[in-house]
Amino acid sequence: MLRSLIFLLAVLSPALGRAADFKKDIAPIFKSKCYECHSEQAKKEKNGYVFDNLERLAGDIRPSGMIDPGRPGESPLMELITLPEGDKRHMPPGGSLSNKQIKLIREWIQEGALLGKKGAAKPSGLPVKPAPKPPEPAPEQWISTDGKAITAVFVSLDGEIVVLKMNGKPYRVPLAKLSEASRRQATQRKP
Numbered sequence: 001m002l003r004s005l006i007f008l009l010a011v012l013s014p015a016l017g018r019a020a021d022f023k024k025d026i027a028p029i030f031k032s033k034c035y036e037c038h039s040e041q042a043k044k045e046k047n048g049y050v051f052d053n054l055e056r057l058a059g060d061i062r063p064s065g066m067i068d069p070g071r072p073g074e075s076p077l078m079e080l081i082t083l084p085e086g087d088k089r090h091m092p093p094g095g096s097l098s099n100k101q102i103k104l105i106r107e108w109i110q111e112g113a114l115l116g117k118k119g120a121a122k123p124s125g126l127p128v129k130p131a132p133k134p135p136e137p138a139p140e141q142w143i144s145t146d147g148k149a150i151t152a153v154f155v156s157l158d159g160e161i162v163v164l165k166m167n168g169k170p171y172r173v174p175l176a177k178l179s180e181a182s183r184r185q186a187t188q189r190k191p
């Protein structure tokens with residue numbers, strides 16, 4: 001019973017989408033396998049890489065960085081830990097991460113290489129585009145109670161005042177001065 005439950009959990013947890021967590025899953029790997037030569041704590045910064053200062057680590061997590069968030073295949077760190085042990089660039093030298101550790105790191109990078117809530121790295125390698133400006137609304141015709149028509153852009157309804165824009169200038173027109181159709185035009189629109 002217990003065994004089948006554990007089995008079920010093991011099968012379900014990836015499906016439930018538990019993300020590899022930096023603090024819980026990844027930092028302990030770096031600590032046991034990499035700190036010795038790459039940490040401020042040990043005062044060893046081989047090739048300038050440290051894994052215990054998250055601000056510095058965050059700087060290596062970027063497109064074309066040592067860790068390319070979302071793209072383990074493009075991340076040199078992934079390559080270093082998966083090279084054959086004989087290769088002199090293999091990390092850690094003279095040893096290897098377990099398959100499970102490698103898998104966790106790959107998943108963590110795939111999921112965006114987040115460092116946790118605080119020092120979270122940007123989740124995607126793509127530059128963030130500013131949201132496009134909504135298009136300027138088209139001018140409409142407005143008719144006053146005495147039958148005069150103007151063409152203006154609706155800006156807002158401010159209580160009993162309709163704010164319209166004509167030639168870039170705002171005009172405040174009391175609702176009472178508009179024909180019934182124009183009043184409806186102003187009051188029935190969504191904000």
Ligand code: HEC
Pocket residue numbers: 030033034035036037038046047049066077080081088089091092093097
């Ligand atoms: C016993 C010491 C030692 C350990 C442990 C170690 N490294 Fe290294 N690391 C080095 C040395 C030395 C270099 C520089 C290698 C070179 O220039 O050829 C290096 C370089 C690197 C680089 C830079 C490579 C480059 O192309 O600039 C990265 C990234 C790296 N190691 C990651 C790791 C990771 C990840 C771990 C743990 C899984 C780790 N290292 C464990 C000694 C170590």
